[in-house]
Amino acid sequence: MVEVKKITKSILKDVIRKRPADSFKGTYGKIVLIGGSQNFGGAIIMASLAAVYSGAGLVTTVTDPSNQASLHDWLPEAMFVDWNKFDQAEPIIKAADVIVIGPGLGTDNHAFDMLTKVFEIVSKGQKLVIDGSALTLVAANNMKLPTDSLNILTPHQMEWQRVSGIKIADQSPENNQAVAKQLNAIVVVKSHRTQVYANDTIYENTGGTPAQATGGMGDTLAGMVGGFTAQFKDTPKAVLAAVYSHSAIADKLAEKQYVVMPHQISESLPKFMHKNQAE
Numbered sequence: 001m002v003e004v005k006k007i008t009k010s011i012l013k014d015v016i017r018k019r020p021a022d023s024f025k026g027t028y029g030k031i032v033l034i035g036g037s038q039n040f041g042g043a044i045i046m047a048s049l050a051a052v053y054s055g056a057g058l059v060t061t062v063t064d065p066s067n068q069a070s071l072h073d074w075l076p077e078a079m080f081v082d083w084n085k086f087d088q089a090e091p092i093i094k095a096a097d098v099i100v101i102g103p104g105l106g107t108d109n110h111a112f113d114m115l116t117k118v119f120e121i122v123s124k125g126q127k128l129v130i131d132g133s134a135l136t137l138v139a140a141n142n143m144k145l146p147t148d149s150l151n152i153l154t155p156h157q158m159e160w161q162r163v164s165g166i167k168i169a170d171q172s173p174e175n176n177q178a179v180a181k182q183l184n185a186i187v188v189v190k191s192h193r194t195q196v197y198a199n200d201t202i203y204e205n206t207g208g209t210p211a212q213a214t215g216g217m218g219d220t221l222a223g224m225v226g227g228f229t230a231q232f233k234d235t236p237k238a239v240l241a242a243v244y245s246h247s248a249i250a251d252k253l254a255e256k257q258y259v260v261m262p263h264q265i266s267e268s269l270p271k272f273m274h275k276n277q278a279e
């Protein structure tokens, strides 16, 4: 039996630091989020909201132009780039600390082309969060993950089945770890008790509620993983803190709500992080 470490509240003070007085938006990372087709615009808006509300310094959303007005209605803090104008997106993607690709991306040819181009241009030192449709595209087209970036995959169990080839019933810690090692990535397998595979160590979350079983909940986590890894140096720990915070906020809201809306998690983040920061 392999050891599975619990993700507990102690991860928060380990990761979330009091902000130095002498800092500016550049200190907290540049993040680009790519996704949101005409039909799935909400997904990239929810992910972008989570990135800004978890404290990322500068956020750019690359999406279908039909989403621009709603994006800015929800989030004037985000910059917008039309995903049909890749020449405009390319320098911003190249300059980013973190790229999140996949929420609501869809799986058509345009989505595949964009994912292919992003995999080509990411470079050393960048973190790449691969979620949702991007994982489905990777699996369907047998795409190799980029080797220069630090890759973080955030599949739900069915996406993980597609990417890893392991059937949901067989997704044991041992089996999952073997594929996570081959992929040389941090893998977040989302479920009632989400597991994280990082640096040969397996972690299991201790929170989470069925009140979270609503579309957009994973898109929100992807944005949080982006926001946390953009700001906090230790990437595996930042991922663990994002996973823990996402469920801890939901558990608290679920004490008084039957269902928790993904945007409510984002809206709770600034106060939650304030309360749980280390001096």
Ligand SMILES: NC(=O)C1=CN([C@@H]2O[C@H](COP(=O)(O)OP(=O)(O)OC[C@H]3O[C@@H](n4cnc5c(N)ncnc54)[C@H](O)[C@@H]3O)[C@@H](O)[C@H]2O)[C@@H](O)CC1
Pocket (backbone or CB within 6 Å): 039, 040, 041, 042, 043, 044, 102, 103, 104, 105, 106, 132, 133, 134, 136, 156, 157, 158, 159, 168, 190, 191, 215, 216, 217, 218, 219
């Ligand atoms: N408002 C929006 O715009 C939304 C857009 N979304 C986007 O829609 C695209 C497709 O993602 P979906 O996940 O909906 O569809 P997928 O087809 O990729 O996955 C859903 C399938 O997986 C199965 N499944 C098995 N175990 C599961 C688990 N633990 N969690 C979730 N599903 C499990 C489900 O039964 C279902 O058949 C993604 O790009 C996603 O980001 C969704 O996030 C929903 C909300």
Ligand SMILES: Nc1ncnc2c1ncn2[C@@H]1O[C@H](COP(=O)(O)OP(=O)(O)O)[C@@H](O)[C@H]1O
Pocket (backbone or CB within 6 Å): 132, 155, 156, 190, 191, 192, 193, 194, 207, 208, 209, 210, 211, 212, 213, 214, 215, 216, 217, 218, 219, 220, 221
């Ligand atoms: N019953 C549950 N208990 C705990 N967490 C859950 C439960 N159902 C869903 N979640 C969480 O909600 C998120 C769902 O992710 P995902 O399926 O990718 O959603 P979407 O793509 O619709 O945004 C994951 O973080 C998962 O852990």
Ligand SMILES: [Mg+2]
Pocket (backbone or CB within 6 Å): 131, 132, 156, 218, 219
């Ligand atoms: Mg998802």
